[in-house]
Amino acid sequence: MPFYESTTFNRQKPIGNYIVDFYCYQFQLVIEIDGNSHGEPVTQTKDIKRTEFLESQGLTVIRFTNQEVEGNIDAVMVEIEKLVEKG
Secondary structure, eight states, X not given: OOGGGSOXXXXXXXXXXXXXXXXXXXXXEEEEEEOGGGGSHHHXXXXXXXXXXXXXXXXXXXXXXHHHHHHOHHHHHHHHHHHHXXX
């Protein structure tokens, strides 16, 4: 059974001063889906700060672009599954 069939993900979960796209308590995993604005230098700096905070809380953060999710969701799921299996 794939991990996602027995796992709960919360969408738009507040953590500290941030709202993450997806959060899984079981794996202490944050999944962020980044739109086009995340390629801008100011946004990249904010993303780094956000990731550093989340990781300081003991969370693992993984990021995907909208294009990755929309164009190849299977590859995205494989990456998430690899991360989950690693523990």
